Amino acid sequence: MAQKRILLGVTGGIAAYKSAELVRLLKKSGHAVRVVLTRGAEAFVTPLTFQALSGEPVRTSLLDPEAESGMGHIELAKWADQVVIAPASADFIARLANGLADDLLTTLCCATEAPIAVAPAMNQAMWRNTRTQRNVRLLAEDPQVTLWGPDQGEQACGDTGPGRMLEPQVLADLVNGGGDGVLTGKRVVITAGPTREPIDPVRYITNHSSGKMGYALAAAARAAGARVVLISGPVSLAAPAGVEVRPVTTAEDMLAAAGRAVDEGCDIFIAAAAVADYRPGAVAEQKIKKSADDMTLALVRNPDTLATVAAREDAPYCVGFAAETTEVARYATDKMVRKKLAMIIANDVSQPGIGFNSDNNAVTVFWPGGQRSLGPAAKQVLAADLVQLIAERSSQGRDGAAPATQSNKDQP
Ligand SMILES: Cc1cc2nc3c(=O)[nH]c(=O)nc-3n(C[C@H](O)[C@H](O)[C@H](O)COP(=O)(O)O)c2cc1C
Incomplete structure (x- = not known):
């Protein structure tokens, strides 16, 4: 040291x-x-x-x-x-x-x-x-x-x-660089930011994700002693100290990078990236010229990085995010079950001042049989609490079928 x-x-x-x-x-x-x-x-x-x-x-x-x-x-x-x-x-x-x-x-x-x-x-x-x-x-x-x-x-x-x-x-x-933090000895892979799906050499489809939540989680997991790989879509954020950042552009790049990182060994996978669900079916080689009044873009489904990682036989403890505008709890828990996740972090992005592109967030975390609300707070503060909760739950295995602990007290 x-x-x-x-x-x-x-x-x-x-x-x-x-x-x-x-x-x-x-x-x-x-x-x-x-x-x-x-x-x-x-x-x-x-x-x-x-x-x-x-x-x-x-x-x-x-x-x-x-x-x-x-x-x-x-x-x-x-x-x-x-x-x-x-x-x-x-x-x-x-x-x-x-x-x-x-x-x-x-x-x-x-x-x-x-x-x-x-x-x-x-x-x-x-x-x-x-x-x-x-x-x-x-x-x-x-x-x-x-x-x-x-x-x-x-x-x-x-x-x-x-x-x-x-x-x-x-x-x-x-x-001392992590020492006996709650994630010492663990390897954590986190995805962050948006993806960019090209239409032609100068245009693309993307979303409002700033990457702040994923970057804050990476810094918090590092501070808790984990070795952290951060697979990041295009954002304008500095790499957190001690975190290995692997930049990607498209959803397909993100899937490939996540697969490689999990192959290298991964205890916890946190999917904080806002991956585009669809991409243009064909990318024009030259810039598309303005001509007709209307234009139709044919889109095709993108691969689902999180569901792919969670479906692996050697799947790590998988944590997803659900950004919803209505019926947040129902859609989030449906997503958790459908994608076979160990935990899902839901935020209501219809509320002003939190979530996308904001410095603040307020979330409700669901896992099989339990839930906990955190925030509103600065994303950096919230990230430390989330890492603590993820460490606590993941230490009890994928299904959380474990003896009663502090976190079980929060169950409804
Ligand atoms: C008994 C006592 C306990 C206090 N404890 C705290 C505390 O835990 N945290 C805090 O932010 N301020 C606390 N305060 C108020 C600070 O001492 C006060 O804001 C002070 O101006 C801080 O000075 P500093 O910024 O120069 O250290 C306490 C005050 C008293 C009288």
Whole structure:
């Protein structure tokens, strides 16, 4: 495992005490750790604790004449291989998302070229708040920033819900490249984006899929420790770190690439691509000239990548998506049964602001005998929850015929 220089930013949340354990775990893995506390964090934990655990002086102030005699904030920003903010308060997330540089930690984040991992920690109502979610969406779009968590469960204030900081061991594993994540050792193949079906050399049929959900799932599966192959239709998204992207154009290309990837070994297959159901029966070799007032395009059925993979004798755990505009539950569960899927993730694309081409999504996940609703949330946040659920269900086999677990509690 590569040893890194980790700059840990601790902000003013009740979970700040857990970050002392995170420093200990990171040091145990051989990383060099330097800690910056915000003014809020200093109300919860003392620099002395972090200094003793990291073996390095702790910085708390941007306007510290002694430390800044040699431009200490720039030196720290350049020193880091990886910045981790844990816990990240709602206030810090708002300042980071908006590019503020009003204290040492936000200034460092502006000055560093290192990746920044943000581990939110706050009360569930603060997390669900529309302004917080807007700031989270801004961070989710920022290629330098990755969101780690939050987890859900019981909170210090007595509430239950999303907003808990991931446990220090999980965060340390993420720094170490997956470690004991829920998908460590698993090979996951994900399809994403639209397909393009050519009509002639300059025209094609496609759809509104942006690929954001598939890319977010790929990043989340990688963060959970999986080896991930992402078969992607034409999109304008950056490849998630550590994910092998295999670009394709048409539905037929996607089928071939998926077959190859599953042949290479695949535990979980997630079909998030919006594959065109039909393609022009014949592709004109030359550009079709404008002539008659009407034009008829003869279309033929495209192969169904997901159904083909799910029908294999050695089929992996297959997860499909169903984008519907009416009777979402009925059409989605029909599709799950017809295509012999282990799970289907349904979203109602008739609702404004979610689904296709949007940064947000809200879904209902169905599996034989159970269901769970997730979101609305940023696709990156939702992806982490979906990966957790897929890992949980797939560990119980294709049919989920397993003893009662946490997820079974959500069954109707
Ligand atoms: C007892 C107490 C607990 C708090 N816990 C949290 C928390 O868990 N998450 C959070 O986002 N804010 C929490 N806050 C509010 C932050 O401390 C406050 O927004 C502060 O301005 C954050 O400062 P910082 O961004 O400089 O770290 C808490 C405040 C108090 C008084």
